[in-house]
Amino acid sequence: MVDLPVSARAEAVVDLDAIRHNIEVLRAATAPGAAVMAVVKSDGYGHGAVAVGRAALEAGATWLGVCTLEEAMQLRHGGITAPVLCWLHLPDDDFTEAVAAGVDLSISSRRHLAGVLAGARRAGRPARLHLKADTGATRGGAQPTDWPDLLDDATKAVADGIAEVVAVWSHLANADVPDHPSNDLQKARLTTAWQAAKERGLSPIRHLANSAATLTRPDMHFDLVRPGIAVYGLDPLDRQPARSPLRPAMTLRCKVALVKRVPAGEGVSYGHEWTTPGETTLALLPIGYADGVPRRLGRDGRMQVLLGGVVRPVVGRVCMDQVMVDCGDDPVREGDAAVLFGSGDHGEPTAQDWADELGTIHYEIVTGLHWRRITRTVVGTGAPS
Numbered sequence: 001m002v003d004l005p006v007s008a009r010a011e012a013v014v015d016l017d018a019i020r021h022n023i024e025v026l027r028a029a030t031a032p033g034a035a036v037m038a039v040v041k042s043d044g045y046g047h048g049a050v051a052v053g054r055a056a057l058e059a060g061a062t063w064l065g066v067c068t069l070e071e072a073m074q075l076r077h078g079g080i081t082a083p084v085l086c087w088l089h090l091p092d093d094d095f096t097e098a099v100a101a102g103v104d105l106s107i108s109s110r111r112h113l114a115g116v117l118a119g120a121r122r123a124g125r126p127a128r129l130h131l132k133a134d135t136g137a138t139r140g141g142a143q144p145t146d147w148p149d150l151l152d153d154a155t156k157a158v159a160d161g162i163a164e165v166v167a168v169w170s171h172l173a174n175a176d177v178p179d180h181p182s183n184d185l186q187k188a189r190l191t192t193a194w195q196a197a198k199e200r201g202l203s204p205i206r207h208l209a210n211s212a213a214t215l216t217r218p219d220m221h222f223d224l225v226r227p228g229i230a231v232y233g234l235d236p237l238d239r240q241p242a243r244s245p246l247r248p249a250m251t252l253r254c255k256v257a258l259v260k261r262v263p264a265g266e267g268v269s270y271g272h273e274w275t276t277p278g279e280t281t282l283a284l285l286p287i288g289y290a291d292g293v294p295r296r297l298g299r300d301g302r303m304q305v306l307l308g309g310v311v312r313p314v315v316g317r318v319c320m321d322q323v324m325v326d327c328g329d330d331p332v333r334e335g336d337a338a339v340l341f342g343s344g345d346h347g348e349p350t351a352q353d354w355a356d357e358l359g360t361i362h363y364e365i366v367t368g369l370h371w372r373r374i375t376r377t378v379v380g381t382g383a384p385s
């Protein structure tokens with residue numbers, strides 16, 4: 001994959017075969033009877049929601065999950081007809097179009113439900129509801145004290161024929177620590193909330209697990225699992241790709257813009273934080289913090305790239321639009337491809353390496369790239385040709 005010619009100044013190559021492989025790994029890990037929802041919020045964690053969604057569905061996922069109404073409609077406009085769950089709404093959102101498009105909607109409060117039902121009336125179609133219980137993540141969802149009132153309203157809406165209660169669901173706070181006691185508590189609270197819905201004659205499914213719980217807690221799979229980060233091949237337990245069954249789908253790379261010999265003793269880039277120790281060849285890469293390469297990554301020589309088959313240091317500061325790479329006496333050429341991060345298969349750094357250097361998580365690395373300037377190239381089975 002990295003052998004393709006670089007088609008742009010800076011390019012993220014997304015491999016749909018890696019997405020398919022990861023869905024297969026997740027399906028194999030999923031308890032019998034549980035379906036897989038591939039989470040494609042934030043434009044598929046930066047990988048492209050429609051292309052990833054299609055590949056995931058072809059590989060055996062049967063649901064897609066998104067955050068915003070716009071993200072849900074992007075999937076529908078992209079021709080995706082599979083069930084889509086959308087879970088974060090604003091007080092003044094208009095749900096008419098989403099209900100008309102058959103998008104499943106998460107509900108966290110009575111007021112929120114009223115807004116969705118108003119949309120259902122306008123759409124002339126029952127809303128598909130996933131009632132969200134706050135079981136301890138304490139973000140969205142209804143608190144246990146508010147749950148009976150929410151169930152009252154939902155049961156009435158079902159009787160009125162303007163809604164269907166598809167699911168009762170929740171989200172884990174500590175799934176990346178599989179034996180954290182809060183996981184068991186959240187599981188028990190979700191089951192209590194689900195049973196209360198059943199006692200009112202509703203027959204919802206139940207779902208709770210994100211990527212980490214999909215891979216480590218089959219007792220929490222219930223009817224549906226909701227992996228996100230693992231779909232993209234980034235390990236929810238922070239294992240490097242070589243130690244993970246998952247395969248990173250994204251490679252970030254760019255073309256060398258300029259190569260030159262520089263004498264000993266010259267300060268390089270803003271602030272002259274690095275000085276050439278001897279005569280050397282420097283390569284200029286046309287990518288910087290305006291593209292989403294964190295400026296902090298350039299401190300103390302922590303950033304490296306794969307260039308001409310060798311892992312080389314980025315020297316001096318990361319600038320808005322460019323970084324400099326020290327190539328010693330090696331013959332690098334303008335137009336050569338430099339890989340900033342990828343699967344690690346060819347020795348290049350990984351998104352996990354960047355996250356470790358920065359004290360953050362790989363989620364922030366891939367969703368933090370700036371698509372105004374980085375071209376996304378989709379490759380693999382099902383890629384547009």
Ligand SMILES: *Cc1c(COP(=O)(O)O)cnc(C)c1O
Nearest residue numbers: 039171210211212226227228229
């Ligand atoms: C983002 C998200 C997921 C997926 O989480 P990962 O850790 O990426 O697997 C699942 N469910 C909800 C509600 C989410 O917001």
